[in-house]
Amino acid sequence: MSTGTPLSPLTGSPLSRRRLLGVGAAIAGAAVGSGVLSACGGSPRPTAASSSKSAPALVKPNGKVTLTLWTWAWPEAPADAELQKAFETAVPEVTLSVKKFPYPDYTTALRTGVPNGTAGDVLHLQTGSMIKQYAQYLAPLESYTAEAFGEDWRSQFLSGSVEEIEASKVGLVALPQQFSVGGVMFANNKLLSSVGGALPTSYDQYLALSPKLAPKNAVAASWGAKDDWPNTDYLVQFASQWSPGIVAKAEAGEASFADDAIVQAMKFMQRTLKDKLWNAAPFATTAFPDAYNLFFNGKAASASLGTWGVGALYEGSRLDDWGAFLWPTLPDANPDPWLPAANPEMASDTSKSPVRPWRTVNVATAMRSGLDPDKQWAAWQFVRWSCSKEGQQAGAKIYSPSRVDVKPEGLNERWNALYDWQNSLSKFAERREFDYPETRTAIQTAISACCVNNADPATELKRVDAAAERARTR
Structure with a gap:
């Protein structure tokens, strides 16, 4: 399955590594591919005001309406037909035509x-x-949403999902269909126990795993740094140990990328390579799929997955063999006891100030403005259904739901608790996405310079400041 989102297909049936890695490879392109949008010109930058106009009244059509969905994130057979049928059964007035593209x-x-x-x-x-690029061409949804779901509609979605859409200050021009808490480390408990190890609660404990695992030709953690996009994820997370939200503030011009918090995070990334925490030469040899193959094949004790990786659990004995944990407190970081709930598997011995995870709306569903009345009605029905409990349940075998009242099927009791725990962190999670692709590219360049060529973090991050300022003001 190749949806192009950072989640694996969530299914109660066995899931092959090939299918999961196809998804991961697609998001690797998606994470940086959006840079094409602004880099090649395109439309003028939208403002919040451009999408704040009131939505037109909806009128139910007299006959059948054909509605076209453009997407890169639609399942393959047979799930594609099942999902389409579920929508058309719920809204028989509409025939859905899906045009699916490879992400680029x-x-x-x-x-x-x-x-x-x-x-x-x-x-x-x-x-x-x-979403920032195209907001001015999208219909505002808030009045529709309140009418369809009630005035408390925001509370029906996982914390952070609606906020993630609104973070770009373009108004509510889409609803979250797929939402994930990422950056949570999945662990191979069976592999750890085979060398007398356990889920690490300090960096020293984490680091001590590698020499124990070396005789098994395994490492403590896998990192697909060659693909670039996982690198910004780590920098965002690690910087939060010194100052939560600092990377987002720097992109907005409210702070500097050379802030000590981001500099310290970059230095820690350099340190992990020198400490040999990871697979060898991750920037030179290991792309995203390779990193997960190491973990899936028992050659790495941990990998960064989170709720988007739940689908990988359904193969073999992983529901029994795997666990989940947060990066333990980084050395020299500020104490920040933010954790709202203890990990169900580490309740008595968890790090008091772990690294915050990140959050992302894998897929937001929007309707174009300016549609004729019949299309307007049909388009809203699709957006509404996709984000309703009914629609989310129909898709829960395929993607990670955004609603609080829908969960993946087929998890055992232990992983149900771990899934709920991960979602409880979303309110405190870091924003993963960037408003300007130029910012992401500049950070990735800085990370490579520091981690591969041992460049000075402060110097490289000042260059990111310059790139972000050009993006904001051009």
Whole structure:
């Protein structure tokens, strides 16, 4: 399955590594591919005011309406037909036509199709730079949402999911269909116990795992640094140990990328390489799929997954063999006892100030503005259904739900508790996405310079400041 989102297909049936890694490879492109949007020109930058106009009244059509969805994030057979049928059964007035693109082709199609009005009636979008680019062409949804779900509609979605869409200050122009808490480390408990190890509660404990695992040709953690996009995830997380939200503030011009918190995070990334925590030469040899193959094949004790990786649990004995934990407190970081709930598996011995995870709306569902009345009605029905309990339950075998009242099927009691625990962290999670692709690219360049060539973090991060300022003001 290749949805292009950072989640594995959530299914009660066995899931192959090949299918999961296809998804991961797609998001590796998605995380950096959105840079094409702004780098190649495209539409003028939207403002919050451009999407704050009141939504037009909806009128139910007299006959059948054909609605077109543009997406890169639609399942393959047979799940594709099952999901489409579920929607058309719920809304029999609408026939859904799905146009699915490979992710790089999707970004290209959006660049021309959205501004000239030839794109789909409903669109799947990523938060951050993509949704910011096209917000001015999307219909405002708040009045529809309150009417459909009630005035308390925000409380029906996992904490952070709606906020993730609104973080780009473009108004509510989409609803979260898929939402994940990432950056939580999955662990191979069976492998750890085979060398007398356990889930680490300090960096020293984490580091001590590698020599124990070496005779098994395994390492403490796998990192697919060659693909670049996992690197910004780690920097965002590690910087939060010194100052939560600092990377997002720096992109907005409210702080500097050369802030001590980000500098310290970069220095810690350099340290982990010198300490040989990871697989050998991750920047030179290990792409995202390779890193997860190490973990899946028992050659790494841990890997960064989170709720988007739940689908991997359904293969073999992983529901029994795997666990989850947060990066323990980083050396020399400020005490920050933010953790709202103890890990069910580490209740008495968890790090008091672990590294915060990140959150992302894998897929936000939007409708274009300016549709004719019949299409407007049909488009809202698709957005509403996709984000309703009914629609989320239909998709819960395929993607990580965004609603509080829907969960993946097939988890055992232990992993149900771990899944709930991860979602309880979303309120405190770091924002993963960037409003400007130029910012992400500049950070990735800085990380490579520091981690591969041992460049000075402060010097490299000042260059990120310059790139972010150009992106904000151009």
